[in-house]
Amino acid sequence: MAAPHDIPINRRDLLLAGVGATVSTQVAAQQTTPEPALDMQPTALHSVQLRVNGELRDLQLDPRTTVLDMLREHLALSGTKKGCDHGQCGACTVIVDGRRLNSCLTLAVMHQGSSVTTVEGLGTPRRLHPMQAAFVKHDGFQCGYCTPGQICSAVAVLDEIRQGIPSHATADLTSAPLLSAQELRERMSGNICRCGAYANILDAITEVGGAA
Template sequence: MAEPRDVTINRRDLFLMGVGAGVSTQIPAQPSAAASSAPASAMQPAALHRVQMNVNGELRDLQLDPRTTLLDMLREHLALSGTKKGCDHGQCGACTVIVDSRRVNSCLTLAVMHEGSSVTTVEGLGTPGQLHPMQAAFVKHDGYQCGYCTPGQICSAVAVLDEIKRGIPSHATADLASVPLLSAQELRERMSGNICRCGAYANILEAITEVGEGA
């Protein structure tokens, strides 16, 4: 039976062994040729789809990638840059437009889903020479500071007054069987999806209330 050998490891040898082990664990495995070559179909753009819709009273006929959002269609294809891209996740409301009388976060919906729809952006509500009453009220009551969220706020506010007029309840409506009241609580609840990072909420509320009472 062989006698056990006396193996002595000094500090230098131990250090080199540790460095070698660390380097070997950090070298990434080389991908195979099959994994590194993507299918040719994945590299090609999607086929374009024809989309027709009425935007601000004008019939638009476009050829779009089916992945194009309504927001990008408005901004990139129709040059309607009044609608803003804020969070691009449907959380800030800056991209709000009115589609078939309903307010929509245009960053969350695809353009091809609105074939034949009627879309109204802030440009379609009024012009600099003839402002929509809501636009004029926002100016009068200073319902903005930086102005980035303002187009979405105005489109949402116009749709909110229409919702109340049609008797559509909200979470703040006390009696679901009656027409909602034009109250501060009701307006705050309905406008809660539109974020103003400048904090002009009190002025926005005053503007909407004035237009609502006038209507």
């Protein structure tokens, strides 16, 4: 019988033996080292009061709650859609104090006392807002996911033009911006329609803007 030191050992066996020893050491260390306790203290809630679609709402919210999550999860206003959640698609557009904004990018606690209008606050199924009716008439949607944000943005766009607020497409900053296709495309560029209904959306906004 060969002595232990006479048994041939190849490089593969030696490497496997080393890996096995290392793994055993790591497992033993994990079993003997206690994990640090997690801090599970709840976040203090903040009182937020807003007027949403004309109704005064008092809420207790985590300060990290966005306007989008406040609307959907706390007020059951699911018309405002969560698309990219990064402020890039415009599906979550609402009107706050007369100005449109991406509700996924702003915290509810930042808008204490503000007035928020969502697509539900513009009109009802029995009495549509003119912009909602125009979107239906001109088939300004297909899947409909971006439509609430498109409509809120379109309403705010026409108000911007009425106020004389210029855009990057405004040719003459000393005169009121025109209700032109170029102006509307520029102002609506933050609202993406993945179905590609842009031409119909433009027709709907143009009709409402011309009648205003």
